[in-house]
Amino acid sequence: MLERGYSGIFRSSTAATAPCDGIATWHPHSGTGPSFDVNVRGVAKGECLIAFRDEKHRSRTLRVFVTVPATPSPSPSPSPTPVAIGTPQPIGTNAADSTYADSLAIVTSQEVPSHAAIVAIGAEEYVTSGTGSYGISAGCSDGNNDPYVATVLRQGTYVSTVICTSNAIASPLPAGSAVTVTWKNPYRLYNQRAAAWYVTGLASTPLDRSAANFGTNQSPSSGLVKTTSQANELLFGAITDLNGTVASSGFGAGINGTTNTCAPSGTTSYVSLGGVGTTAFPSIFGMYCVVHAPGAYLAGGSFLNPQTWADQLVTLKGAVP
Secondary structure (H helix, E strand, O other): OEOOOOOOEEEEEOOOOOOOOOOEEEEOOEEEOOEOOOEEEEOOOEEEEEEEEOOOOOEEEEEEEEOOOOOOOOOOOOOOOOOOOOOOEEEEEEEEEEEOOOEEEEEOOOOEOOOOEEEEEEEEEEEEOOOOOOOOOEEEEEOOOOOEEEEEEEEOOOEEEEEEEEOOOOOOEOOOOEEEEEEOOOOOEEEEEEEEEEEOOEEEEEEEEEEEEEEEEOOOEOOOOOOOOOOEEEEEEEEEEOOOOHHHHOOEEOEOOOOOOOEOOOOOEOEEEEEEOOOOOOEEEEEEEEEEOOOOOOOEEEOOOOEEEEEEEEEEEEOOO
């Protein structure tokens, strides 16, 4: 406040037309001329006047505007970080040639931890004809009696392939346990193949989508699944070469049918998990891809030469925090 040409005491008054009581506070309430500083602090929204008068009744008025800043919008809660889906860990393979058995057991090479899911693949192809009907079903089991969901593909009357997926297991499955693939047809002479892995980071009931197809060429494809129900999923493919061994097929893991990249490849291509069937046909190969976006995926692959093949894909949901 400035009062030129006079030295005296200024005193504030709240008798102005729009007093500041309840709107603003100020300090000091008096001061010595010819000038002094006034500190004003708003306490409520409004406009008011502070009148200062000196001993000669001269006045100066300070107009105060108090505004209330807009309340900032709360920051959105960060999306929970998806649980990382683990790399499939091999727990065993098995193969049987010229067998009349209706099942093939894999003896696990390591313990499967609790809350992991087990994925088993199998292929059965008959060698000689016999009596009885073609096996139209297949399934899986293990030493802990964990539940499995089987997706089965049959081609004509001479091959059956399967992908079995367990729910997240409640108790560890010890090393040396059996994971068994069973087919419903003990009446013919068969070549059988099976392999199994465990995967961590999946939902308690992981199976989401599936697709299956068969054909004769160099480029097997499962066909597209319906769009996956969530972003974080494991794509697991099983491709069977009905005419060749692991060595002769020249198998290569293929693309997932979208522009969404796979982990860990960083491309749209699957990562091969190897094959089973070194002595005779058929041979079966596993492969996987972890995706982070919904999509209508497929399981693609390639062979060195045209082959008769069966191709299956399952998509498995990742766990949600």
